[in-house]
Amino acid sequence: MVGLLRGLGAHRHLLGFGGLMVFMSGPGQTFLLSLYGGVLRETFNLSHSAFGGLYSLATLMSGLLVMGLGRGVDRIALARFTALVIAGAACGAVLLATASAAWMLLPAFLLLRLCGQGLMTHVAQTTVARHVHQGRGTAMSLISMGSPLAEAIMPVTVVALMAAMDWRASWLVLAAGLVIVALPLALWLLRAQQRVGSGSTARPSVASAPAEPDLDDHLDSWTRTEVLQDRRFYRILPALLASPILITALFFHQAPIAQAKGWSLELVSSAFTVFAACHVAALLLSGPLIDRIGARRLLGVYLLPLLLASGVVGFWPGAIAAPVYLGLAGLCVGTFSTLMGALWPELYGTRHLGGIRALVHGATVLGTAAGPVLIGLLLDAGLGITGLSLVMATYLVVAIVLVRPVAVANPPAPSASR
CATH class of the missing domain: 1.20.1250.20 (MFS general substrate transporter like domains)
Structure with a gap:
């Protein structure tokens, strides 16, 4: 290290x-x-x-x-x-x-x-x-x-x-x-x-020129069009969007969730210190882990803390559930932050990285805007917290299953997707 x-x-x-x-x-x-x-x-x-x-x-x-x-x-x-x-x-x-x-x-x-x-x-x-x-x-x-x-x-x-x-x-x-x-x-x-x-000719100027692929980039760089034609991209999206969509929705509706669980707002606010600590810990640990095993490998397991958190929200009674749930959510958020930056160059190269990340970022923003609305509709329809946790857990399990082949197999070359 x-x-x-x-x-x-x-x-x-x-x-x-x-x-x-x-x-x-x-x-x-x-x-x-x-x-x-x-x-x-x-x-x-x-x-x-x-x-x-x-x-x-x-x-x-x-x-x-x-x-x-x-x-x-x-x-x-x-x-x-x-x-x-x-x-x-x-x-x-x-x-x-x-x-x-x-x-x-x-x-x-x-x-x-x-x-x-x-x-x-x-x-x-x-x-x-x-x-x-x-x-x-x-x-x-x-x-x-x-x-x-x-x-x-x-x-x-x-x-x-x-x-x-x-x-x-x-x-x-x-x-x-x-x-x-x-x-x-x-x-x-x-x-x-x-x-x-400036003493090395192996790398292009960072500040003064548009992006060029680094000479040690061993991947063929995919264009954004080629990425959109890659079926694996659509296996990745549900898993990658799960963290921002679900956690944003949970935080947005934390008041009714706290009321249903019998948590005071003071308890929830203090439990956010656990969230922050786990967020930072995950940031520090996930980077070296990605360097060791690769971002694709981590993609297959990074949602497990959020899956456990959904179970805690639905089925664990008492005040202790609040910091446990938020701590698990913090682990997922911290890992997601690192994963978002490291995954795309590992899969698709760096020449068109800005365009690819922009596409994913836009999808993430749209998802985080829709998540609170969808969860709100479920709550308004009378779905209880236990039922809500089951819905979230089902989505997470499906996302993990979908992304598993990407996590364990090498991606095809761009030409293979045409």
């Missing part, structure tokens, strides 16, 4: 860039935007459903746009694309700060979700996965640590800002942070990585 980390030292600036981009996606993430829900509803006289509708619509639009715009990381110089993404997120923050009517929330949310939650993480994972080969899984684990770090720092910072100033001013501060701090730092890290690698 120590030797692997030492080997990643040559990519330290690139890893710093990836971690920074993941961290600075925070203003576009639900954990931060939700802190403004009350004041935004009050300011613009919105009902819960109207506010949620605007946010869901922006999220859906973001997911669709990422499928197309995400290919830019394959075609545009990385430094330029990074600057455009950060500037877009800053524009969203300024637009939200200056919004004078409720309809203006939609484009503001769209820019924040698209450029923050969507493209920043997409750029980070695609870039690191493309340029780091030896120890790719560990590299993905390290940059993904930006997410729990943002979850720990940004909400506290935002609450302090809103206590010290108007909520609009707090968004101007966030916009300034993106432009004055994040943008120059990201570009400096890219230039620094380019200087580190």
Whole structure:
């Protein structure tokens, strides 16, 4: 492990860039935007459903746009694309700060979700996965640590800002942070990585050119069209989407679940510390594990903690079930974060990695938007928590069975799918 980390030292600036981009996606993430829900509803006289509708619509639009715009990381110089993404997120923050009517929330949310939650993480994972080969899984684990770090720092910072100033001013501060701090730092890290690698002709420039395949990439790189023609891709999707869809839905409906289980909200909130700890632990452990056994192998088993969590929710009584369930969910989320970055280059190469990841990211966003609605419909139809856990467990078992052949067999060459 120590030797692997030492080997990643040559990519330290690139890893710093990836971690920074993941961290600075925070203003576009639900954990931060939700802190403004009350004041935004009050300011613009919105009902819960109207506010949620605007946010869901922006999220859906973001997911669709990422499928197309995400290919830019394959075609545009990385430094330029990074600057455009950060500037877009800053524009969203300024637009939200200056919004004078409720309809203006939609484009503001769209820019924040698209450029923050969507493209920043997409750029980070695609870039690191493309340029780091030896120890790719560990590299993905390290940059993904930006997410729990943002979850720990940004909400506290935002609450302090809103206590010290108007909520609009707090968004101007966030916009300034993106432009004055994040943008120059990201570009400096890219230039620094380019200087580190300038002595070698084996790798293309990281910052100044569109993506080219690294010379040590042993795979034939698949195009996005070829991936869509690969039947194995459709075996992978249900398993890969299971974690974000089900966990988002469970968290969104945590109040009725807690009520049915007899858990107090204080118990649930304290149990989230277990979720965070297991999330971080899974991030740290899954990367080296992927480097040892491969992302495909882990794909076949990473849903097992979530399968156990669904059983805990449905059948384990008492207060202890809450931290156990959330801890198991945290293990799945942390592994998913690393897996999303390492799987696609392992299966399909790196030349068209941005376009392939953008496609999957868009599907993930659409799934996370649909998940809470579907679970809500089941709850409204009178399905109890035990029945809900059985539905989730059934989906997970089917997903595991479908993906098993992919986990144990080598993928075909692109030409075999034509």
